[in-house]
Amino acid sequence: MTILQLTLNGLALGAAYALVALGFVLVLNAAGAVNFAHGDLVMAGGMLAVALAPHITSFWPAPGLALLPLVLVLMAALGLAVSWLAYLPLRGRPHVSVFISTIAVGIILQNGANALFGGEPRAAPPLLWGGTVALGPLVVSVQSLAILAVAALLIGAQQWVFARTQIGRRLRATAQDPEMARACGIPVTAMILATFALGTAYAGAAGLLLANQFFVTPTAGGDLILKAYIAVTIGGWGSVPGAVVGALLIALFEVGVSAVLSYPVALGALYATLLVILVARPQGLFGEAARRRA
Amino acid sequence: MRRFAFPILLSLLAAGAAHAQPVNVPVLVPLTGFLSLEGTSQRNGALLALKQAPAGLTVAADVVDTGTSPEAAVTALERAAGKPVTAVVASMLGTQMLAMLPLAKDYGLPLVTVSGTASITEQGNPWVFRFFPGDAVTKAAHARYVVEDLGRKRPAVIYQTTAYGQGGKAQLMEQFQKLGATPVFEEGVDTSAKDLLPVITKALAANPDVLVLHLHSAPTALFIRQAAAHGVGVPIVAGSAMHQPSTAALLEPAELKGVCAETAASPVSGGSPEVEAFTAAYRGAFNAEPDAFALAQYDGVRMVLDAAAKGARTAEQVRDALAKGTHKGLAMTYASDGKGNMAHSAVIVCYDGKTRVPALVKRYDSLTGAVK
Structure with missing residues (x-):
């Protein structure tokens, strides 16, 4: 029964990580460069939810649910601003320029959050309500179930948009070969901006969901960008399904392996696995893309 | 490192101010980075103590954010030492304290801190005073x-x-x-x-x-x-x-x-009218709840100010007062164990x-x- 309980916890954590990794890989594909501010954008989503919550809690029974679309929209706008300021002016330059500019954006977000909210950990409201429910012998937090549902919904929606809609095909074309896409009449810059908006909106959703169960601090982004990077490396650089699988694998190590061994050993095992994958299968588990790692 | 606009002269120009030279207590603490929560408490406790300085003392306080790097803390201390200094409220981050200690010894500056790192009082440095129990x-x-x-x-x-x-x-x-x-x-x-x-x-x-x-x-x-x-x-x-x-x-x-x-203490839990007054003043000044770090730093600065009020005018005199004296603070009674550990409760x-x-x-x- 303990194994089931831990599996459920691991799945919920992996689902939140998957949202983080998904936003990261979308921008990576569209822009061809790593957005090192992505972890801090997740943090910003959490802080945004914390800041908006008091204005909604008083008249809405499930403030987290009401906040979710608001956070998605506002974070999408932030994503546009980030791409405008930190990507577009530099996209003709060497990739390292974009790395540095996104690192700068991350530091600005961290210090901005610290100045506005202080350094203490804060909790966003739950998506529906707090507490737990009993599923037979299992005790499951309602928020964990909500994370699973929202992650499944957003990932499913993203897959549907990419596979079945014209804008999705344009986004994919831009990600696969921007020059050819431009030659075909696709507005590549607009597609890149849309991807930044979408990826950052996903970061915001992840931030809102994580900030309830695991709290949020201004410095929380550093750990999250590392996990997103590892997830994408394990899953396959540029692979969207790979990012999701990589995120679930990280959560499996954090929850499953640490339940058998210890957390430090689980972390060591995760990095050892990463090294093995890099050596034995450098393209990652779903290594369809042959993009250069940053 | 971020320097704040407070060279606020906390001008406590009580009637008949006895001393022309202000008591200068720079506050060099981490306000950004992973220790910003505790560093902010440390700053607030120090500033509240300075604001409530004994009548007759004119107090000056520069607040400098040391971030989390030792270099920033050392730079802040070097800059603070450019003026006559009575004592320094020094970072609670152990690595910053360890970097500042040799400099404090060279300049002869008492460092008043709430750092919990054991080794800062094991260096044989007579200029460090820790007001938080290790x-x-x-x-x-x-x-x-x-x-x-x-x-x-x-x-x-x-x-x-x-x-x-x-x-x-x-x-x-x-x-x-x-x-x-x-x-x-x-x-x-x-x-x-x-x-x-x-x-x-x-x-x-x-x-x-x-x-x-x-x-x-x-x-x-x-x-x-x-x-x-x-x-x-x-x-x-x-x-x-x-x-x-x-x-x-x-x-x-x-x-x-x-x-x-x-x-070390829980100011929000009360316990005495003085602690309750401190908590109320803290809430009024900072719109936040005080913790043990804030209270300990408040007590530490109060001991410095009490020494100054009793006539300790130079850094060396303040150091001697801290090293040899006893101070009944709000959280506990403080006295050095000979190494600068002041808190034992x-x-x-x-x-x-x-x-x-x-x-x-x-x-x-x-x-x-x-x-x-």
Whole structure:
């Protein structure tokens, strides 16, 4: 029964990580460069939810649910601003320029959050309500179930948009070969901006969901960008399904392996696995893309 | 490093100011980075003490953010030393303190801090004064409460894998051994760990009679929340992070029921009219709840100001007053042990499940005996 309980916890954590990794890989594909501010954008989503919550809690029974679309929209706008300021002016330059500019954006977000909210950990409201429910012998937090549902919904929606809609095909074309896409009449810059908006909106959703169960601090982004990077490396650089699988694998190590061994050993095992994958299968588990790692 | 616009001359120009030369106490603390929460408390405690300086003293205070790098702290100290300095409120970050100590010795500047890092008072440097009890004090109280008051002999110890966590865990183990208690489980948890159910599950499998935590703020709250969700009935005695009002704010009062914690002080719990006045003044000045760091730094600066009010005008005279004197502060009575360790008391607080304000349940002074 303990194994089931831990599996459920691991799945919920992996689902939140998957949202983080998904936003990261979308921008990576569209822009061809790593957005090192992505972890801090997740943090910003959490802080945004914390800041908006008091204005909604008083008249809405499930403030987290009401906040979710608001956070998605506002974070999408932030994503546009980030791409405008930190990507577009530099996209003709060497990739390292974009790395540095996104690192700068991350530091600005961290210090901005610290100045506005202080350094203490804060909790966003739950998506529906707090507490737990009993599923037979299992005790499951309602928020964990909500994370699973929202992650499944957003990932499913993203897959549907990419596979079945014209804008999705344009986004994919831009990600696969921007020059050819431009030659075909696709507005590549607009597609890149849309991807930044979408990826950052996903970061915001992840931030809102994580900030309830695991709290949020201004410095929380550093750990999250590392996990997103590892997830994408394990899953396959540029692979969207790979990012999701990589995120679930990280959560499996954090929850499953640490339940058998210890957390430090689980972390060591995760990095050892990463090294093995890099050596034995450098393209990652779903290594369809042959993009250069940053 | 960020320099603030406060060279606020906290002009306490009480009628008949006796001294033309202001008492200059630069406040060099981490206001950004991973220690910004505690550093802000440290700053606020210092500023409140300066604001309430004894009549007749004119006080000046530059506040400088040292971030988290040793270089920034050293630079801040070098810049502060450019003017006559009475004493320095120095960073609570151990690595910054270790970097500042040689410079403080060269310049002859008393460093008044609430850093918990044991080694800062083991350098043979006569210019450092720590107004927060070190792990040797707080963990002694922690272990004694578990063993002597709760009568538990099979603790499971869960600690952070940081230097803070490992140092506290080593002290806990030593204290438990002295008290004849044998930990049945011990495990370090990384600060990035999101789900603590694995460690809770393993700890409970070892059949402990108490869960002893030495974790940072968010992991403490996470552990307690998950333990409550899974109906863990074993009592929890946490480290000082639990007493911080910002930690309790992350949890519902019901989740805190029965949880206890060690700390140097808990100003929000009251205990005396003076402490309640401090808490009210702190809330009024900073719109925040004070914690033990704020109160300890307040006490430290008050001791400096009292020395100045009694005629200590130079840094050396202030150092001598701190090294040889006794100060009845709000949290405890402070006196140096010869190495600059000024604080030798700790308290235990417990939550009743109805509010987020803990009650003081036990006080340990000088670790020679418990006095309720």
